[in-house]
Amino acid sequence: MVRNRCLWRSSGSLYPAFQKNYHRDKASVNSKDTEQPKQTNAVVTRFAPSPTGFLHIGGARTAMFNWLFARHHGGKALLRIEDTDKARSTQEAIDAILEGLDWLGLDWDDEPVFQSARADRHAEVAHQLLASGNAYKCFATSEELTAMREQQRAEKKPMRYDGRWRDRDPSEAPEGAPYAIRLKTETAGKVTIADKVQGDVSVQNSEIDDFILLRSDGSPTYMLAVVVDDHDMGVTHLIRGDDHLNNAFRQLALIRAMGWAEPVYAHIPLIHGNDGAKLSKRHGALGVDAYRDMGILPDAMFNYLLRLGWGHGDDEIISREQAIQWFALEGVGKSPSRFDTKKLQNLNGHYMRDADDAALVQLATPWIEKDLGRSLSDADSQLLGQAMPVLKSRAKNLIELADSSLFLFKKRPLVLDERAENLLDDDARTLLKSIHLALNDLDDWTLEATEEVIKAIAESAELGLGKLAQPMRAALTGSTSSPGIFDVLILLGKEESLGRLADQIEKT
């Protein structure tokens, strides 16, 4: 469980559980028979974001699917921060991602692994490959390679490393020249991946060039780092965006060169914006935090993201428990889906209505306080709690909820909005006068009693209830829409209600 972030940020040993696993392969390689039969039921997944920005929608869904798959199988869901790109990785991004995951209610087993701390192990594997003849030193300079690609492009040939150092003797290189380590990949035949989502996908080995494992400065590339980390962490199922599908073939080549167990792959389609293109900055609010700030409930987001690209018959409202029970990779669609804010809002409305009143009071309070410019007293909070049942059924998100509650806390005399002001013409004010009179005489301030009084007036004046309710609403709430008018009366109490009515009558 990842709850207290300080736990690992301030800790000196970031991945204690991990270090124990460090030499596990050597042991398990030697004991083949103990390794083989058991490995089927232990599911280990991982979510591996690179901390270069907030947790975007696509990442959130990938995280969810990994989490759900692990929980469904009673396995482990691990978290790894891919922070090897020091120039782009920031602590703010790490925090934002962890917060986003936490907000969504996703917890992780073991301590998060920071990839940057594992560079030595990555290098070790690269050198192991070098020693076994599965990799070689490449002395080509960046300039040289750029030139090579330029030429390939000019000749309209595929842009790939041409293997110029593959069979050359390192002694041909200048004395002490820096070199990168490249994987010696297969040149003939093809590889096929039995992807749980995409099905069988094959690629000719000739398409896969000898990619770099270790840079000339000794740092590992992403391709090396992922494979080594996934292996060391014991990851059995790789669920990630299908933008990694092409990488999978390279990674598989590396895995096979090391003789490691091959994971099960599941490449899920990316989420697209309204225009069908890959989600990017220009699509507007994208971080999970942005939706939190829009007053979306985590459960609604969870449900929405779950149903995006995944289905379970006609089910729409799905609880976490059901999601864990039902989730299967087979249900994931193969085509990219578009993000639909309207549906999210609708789902959020469902979860608002279902939510616990006390919880909603907590969640809405910050917005209310911001609007009011003061903090809520205990009495205010209690009033809000009383009003919650009639407020929450009308709100699609926490912002609407907060807005709709403001009339409870506003000080007299109320400032009416334009529509409410227009509604209060002379006739309406005359009506308010008789309403005020009748309510003033009422001692039994209950829903039933107030309703009886108002209905009596409506009847004697031969008017519909609406003719009375709307002016009352305007005077009592300053707006033309609110909870039921008798609810409003009761929530406000007799004194406040009469005061607000009087304020508007006196204006004439």
Add this chain to the structure above:
RNA sequence: GGCCCCUUCGUCUAAGGGUUAGGACGCGGCCCUUUCACGGCUGAAAUACGGGUUCGAAUCCCGUAGGGGUCACCA
């Protein structure tokens, strides 16, 4: 451009050889109603196109078109 993937209402999806192609969001109408919501009923709305295979195709095969992804000493 090379390689890989995708294609059912506007959107998310169900239907894995035989259904009036179902549900949800959104949109329209009606009902409920003191406003606004909720809710109920209801309407319009889809198998990208073209060929096969088959008694029968949204479903299997081929092609076309469109869309997406990926091609770094980034991750």
